[in-house]
Amino acid sequence: MESNKHFVLGIYDDEDVLLSAVTKVRESGVKIHEVYSPFPVHGLDEALGYKRTRLPIAAFLFGLLGTTLALTMQIWMLGYDWPMIIGGKDYVALPAFIPVTFELTVLLSALGMVGTFMVISDLKPYKKPRLMDIRITDDKHVMAIDLAKNALAKEKIREIVGGTGATEVNDKNFEE
Amino acid sequence: MQVTSSVREPLVTGGKTVHDVTEDICRQVEGRPTKSWMLGMAISLATLGIGTYAVFMLLWDGIGVWGLNKTVGWAWDITNFVWWVGIGHAGTLISAILLLFRQKWRMSINRAAEAMTIFAVICAACFPGLHMGRLWLGFYWALPLPNTWGSLWVNFNSPLLWDVFAISTYFTVSLVFWYIGLIPDFASIRDRATNKISKAVYGALSFGWDGAAKTWARYESVALILAGLATPLVLSVHTIVSFDFATSVIPGWHTTIFPPYFVAGAIFSGFAMVLTLMLVTRKVFKLEDYITINHIELMNIVIIITGSIVGVAYITEFFIAWYSGVEAEFYAFYNRATGPYWWAYWTMMTCNVISPQLFWVKKIRTNIAATFILSIIVNIGMWFERFVIIVTSLHRDYLPSSWAMFYPTFYDVGVYLFTFGLFFTAFLLFAKFFPVINMAEVKSIIKSSSLKSNK
Numbered sequence: 001m002e003s004n005k006h007f008v009l010g011i012y013d014d015e016d017v018l019l020s021a022v023t024k025v026r027e028s029g030v031k032i033h034e035v036y037s038p039f040p041v042h043g044l045d046e047a048l049g050y051k052r053t054r055l056p057i058a059a060f061l062f063g064l065l066g067t068t069l070a071l072t073m074q075i076w077m078l079g080y081d082w083p084m085i086i087g088g089k090d091y092v093a094l095p096a097f098i099p100v101t102f103e104l105t106v107l108l109s110a111l112g113m114v115g116t117f118m119v120i121s122d123l124k125p126y127k128k129p130r131l132m133d134i135r136i137t138d139d140k141h142v143m144a145i146d147l148a149k150n151a152l153a154k155e156k157i158r159e160i161v162g163g164t165g166a167t168e169v170n171d172k173n174f175e176e
Numbered sequence: 177m178q179v180t181s182s183v184r185e186p187l188v189t190g191g192k193t194v195h196d197v198t199e200d201i202c203r204q205v206e207g208r209p210t211k212s213w214m215l216g217m218a219i220s221l222a223t224l225g226i227g228t229y230a231v232f233m234l235l236w237d238g239i240g241v242w243g244l245n246k247t248v249g250w251a252w253d254i255t256n257f258v259w260w261v262g263i264g265h266a267g268t269l270i271s272a273i274l275l276l277f278r279q280k281w282r283m284s285i286n287r288a289a290e291a292m293t294i295f296a297v298i299c300a301a302c303f304p305g306l307h308m309g310r311l312w313l314g315f316y317w318a319l320p321l322p323n324t325w326g327s328l329w330v331n332f333n334s335p336l337l338w339d340v341f342a343i344s345t346y347f348t349v350s351l352v353f354w355y356i357g358l359i360p361d362f363a364s365i366r367d368r369a370t371n372k373i374s375k376a377v378y379g380a381l382s383f384g385w386d387g388a389a390k391t392w393a394r395y396e397s398v399a400l401i402l403a404g405l406a407t408p409l410v411l412s413v414h415t416i417v418s419f420d421f422a423t424s425v426i427p428g429w430h431t432t433i434f435p436p437y438f439v440a441g442a443i444f445s446g447f448a449m450v451l452t453l454m455l456v457t458r459k460v461f462k463l464e465d466y467i468t469i470n471h472i473e474l475m476n477i478v479i480i481i482t483g484s485i486v487g488v489a490y491i492t493e494f495f496i497a498w499y500s501g502v503e504a505e506f507y508a509f510y511n512r513a514t515g516p517y518w519w520a521y522w523t524m525m526t527c528n529v530i531s532p533q534l535f536w537v538k539k540i541r542t543n544i545a546a547t548f549i550l551s552i553i554v555n556i557g558m559w560f561e562r563f564v565i566i567v568t569s570l571h572r573d574y575l576p577s578s579w580a581m582f583y584p585t586f587y588d589v590g591v592y593l594f595t596f597g598l599f600f601t602a603f604l605l606f607a608k609f610f611p612v613i614n615m616a617e618v619k620s621i622i623k624s625s626s627l628k629s630n631k
Contacts, residue, residue: 016623034388036389038360039194039617044389044392045390048389055401056401082328086331089333096333099342106405106408106409110353113402117398118383124383125384126380128379131367136387138194138364139193
């Protein structure tokens with residue numbers, strides 16, 4: 001599919017200027033496509049109006065799966081499939097099964113959550129990123145505004161972004 | 177708004193800007209290997225070579241080549257295992273527990289400490305693996321896999337099996353935690369790369385990272401939860417290692433103090449190893465502005481605390497052995513201090529209990545040479561701690577006729593050397609090809625904690 005994407009980019013040096021700029025730009029009715037930063041900026045997700053991520057819920061559910069699997073495995077193996085008395089304990093010696101249960105809970109919770117994170121954020125080894133600006137991974141914060149998503153004219157948007165303390169205002173086109 | 181404290185020392189000195197951070201850390205990755213790196217690598221590979229010979233002969237002839245005997249059935253192998261696992265505790269402690277406590281000074285040391293953790297755990301895992309003699313059958317013995325003996329399952333009541341799960345979970349979670357942190361930094365290197373190979377390799381390693389705010393928000397959430405998961409995990413691992421001893425009925429092992437005492441000892445030796453490695457890395461890579469005297473002092477304070485806990489544990493153990501009125505128990509401890517292995521016991525006491533107390537003096541804990549020497553002494557002491565616990569409790573068996581001593585052979589030393597070679601080779605490769613400091617995290621504190629912003 002052939003599609004052209006046109007963006008206006010506001011480049012910022014300072015994370016505090018960026019935060020106030022995001023608020024100002026949104027108040028003036030311009031929709032922000034995304035902000036790109038070299039490091040996590042606290043409060044940026046709230047300023048952009050993003051909902052809190054539900055990854056903690058995923059972690060909890062994967063952990064629960066781990067607990068269930070670990071207990072089921074141990075109880076079935078030593079309690080039913082091949083019962084044996086070890087150290088005078090019951091076949092199902094629950095206290096002795098706790099360490100392995102704990103470890104598998106942590107393992108599945110961590111792997112499940114990180115896996116979910118990779119999938120929803122589309123992080124994969126063979127992916128070519130669509131970089132707005134090469135300096136994002138160095139020291140610049142970039143606010144990208146998608147022209148197709150905004151009714152305002154390009155010049156007007158450039159003016160709004162320029163008035164928020166951006167050190168540069170650039171155009172970026174992708175042809176895909 | 178960033179709040180700058182006028183009381184706290186800046187975490188990054190030298191008036192670094194965000195761009196300087198990228199330059200300073202990427203320079204090591206992009207430049208040609210230095211002479212000192214080459215020399216280090218040559219020594220590590222030579223050690224690895226000697227060690228590989230010892231490991232090969234061990235697997236060829238069987239573990240009879242070790243100095244073990246009927247009485248002392250566990251010696252250097254498990255000593256080294258516990259020692260390496262202990263060292264592997266600092267990395268996750270720094271990155272997880274200090275993250276939960278919002279200790280920002282962790283940021284410039286966590287990357288290297290986590291790498292050290294991962295390599296140390298690999299070294300640790302070598303010992304139980306090799307002790308099985310037939311490594312290739314180890315999977316059947318250690319994992320609950322269906323087998324031809326009617327599916328005779330592994331024994332989930334055994335602390336040795338808990339160890340398998342604890343160590344492998346710890347390794348996996350530490351690796352994932354470390355890698356998640358590396359992704360944004362790999363992207364920085366990718367975007368600076370000039371040659372094709374670097375572009376392709378770091379491009380693949382960086383997983384297509386583009387720095388989007390949405391991804392950062394998720395990334396922070398993932399890091400926080402991983403820290404929350406890794407904190408009980410790191411405490412559980414050495415607890416379970418201590419169960420290997422504590423759940424047995426050998427006098428000197430059968431004590432309830434073991435789990436907290438082992439965990440404190442692990443953090444103690446781990447921080448010492450972090451200091452040993454970081455002091456060298458800092459000097460060779462000129463990272464004095466990122467790993468400051470302030471960082472070194474804070475790590476030394478952790479060493480005083482954990483060292484004192486270990487000291488109190490030694491004394492408590494001894495007192496309880498006497499107070500319990502169990503003769504066998506008291507004899508085990510009395511024999512440790514005055515028996516044929518008295519020298520090992522007193523080496524342990526001197527290195528672990530007395531030497532870290534020197535850090536109460538500010539001049540010593542802020543002195544780099546003193547810190548370096550003491551960090552090595554602490555690790556020697558911690559090796560002897562495990563040796564003392566294991567060998568002295570075993571060598572005086574229940575019958576005086578089976579009393580024996582343990583003498584290491586070339587293969588005991590050789591396998592230990594193998595893990596040293598492996599550890600330093602891996603660490604040097606990491607230091608050359610991976611960013612040794614977490615750039616993204618350090619960049620996020622430049623504004624609030626750099627010397628420049630304090631002016």
